[in-house]
Amino acid sequence: MTPRKIVLTFPKEKIDKPIVYKLIKDHNLTFNIMKASITPDQEGHMVLEIDGEAAEIEKGIKYLKDQGVKVEPLSKDIKVNWDKCTQCGVCVAICPTAALYIKDRKTMEVAFDAQKCIACELCIRPCPPRAIEVHF
Ligand code: SF4
Ligand code: SF4
Structure with missing residues (x-):
């Protein structure tokens, strides 16, 4: 089994x-x-x-x-390329599990918690600089 x-x-x-x-x-x-x-x-x-x-x-x-x-x-891994990310926050509003979240309300810094990600890919297309990647 x-x-x-x-x-x-x-x-x-x-x-x-x-x-x-x-x-x-x-x-x-x-x-x-x-x-x-x-x-x-x-x-x-x-x-x-x-x-x-x-x-x-x-x-x-x-x-x-x-x-x-x-x-x-479950065969995919989501990764954020922080070099490309512009911290726009678009993905935070979309992510259904809060895997993408605002880490610091003062600076509005975006962070990613891979433990919460379910690889639904909803965040991939809306990300303006295509900073979110799917790894198989
Ligand atoms: S793949 Fe889905 S769960 Fe994972 S960060 Fe993107 S929107 Fe959130
Ligand atoms: S949508 Fe893309 S660029 Fe904007 S905060 Fe999320 S990962 Fe960064």
Whole structure:
């Protein structure tokens, strides 16, 4: 059994449903929530490590998709090229998990917490100088 790391995106109408609970209960899987960002009335994001028999994992992923949850493998790393960053703050307003955040309110310095990043890539295109990079 090899654990799989997956990124789940929950539509806002599903974030209060016990979808992950049922995934684990009905598919004989174990899990570890690596990151989660759930805000009422907004999309929810979760990075999950699931372990179990391969067939059960596949059934579990099908169950999630049937529930309207977007499921993607966690296989990307996001990096900020601080040499290019102009500290404009555009990405801070976009990032759903606050991985990009204002570190200092006085200087409005932008910082990046890789531990919170779910590699959703929402920040990539809006960044004016293309300072945010995806590494596979
Ligand atoms: S990819 Fe960008 S927008 Fe998405 S969580 Fe990571 S830093 Fe935030
Ligand atoms: S959008 Fe790009 S340039 Fe602006 S603060 Fe974020 S990383 Fe820096």
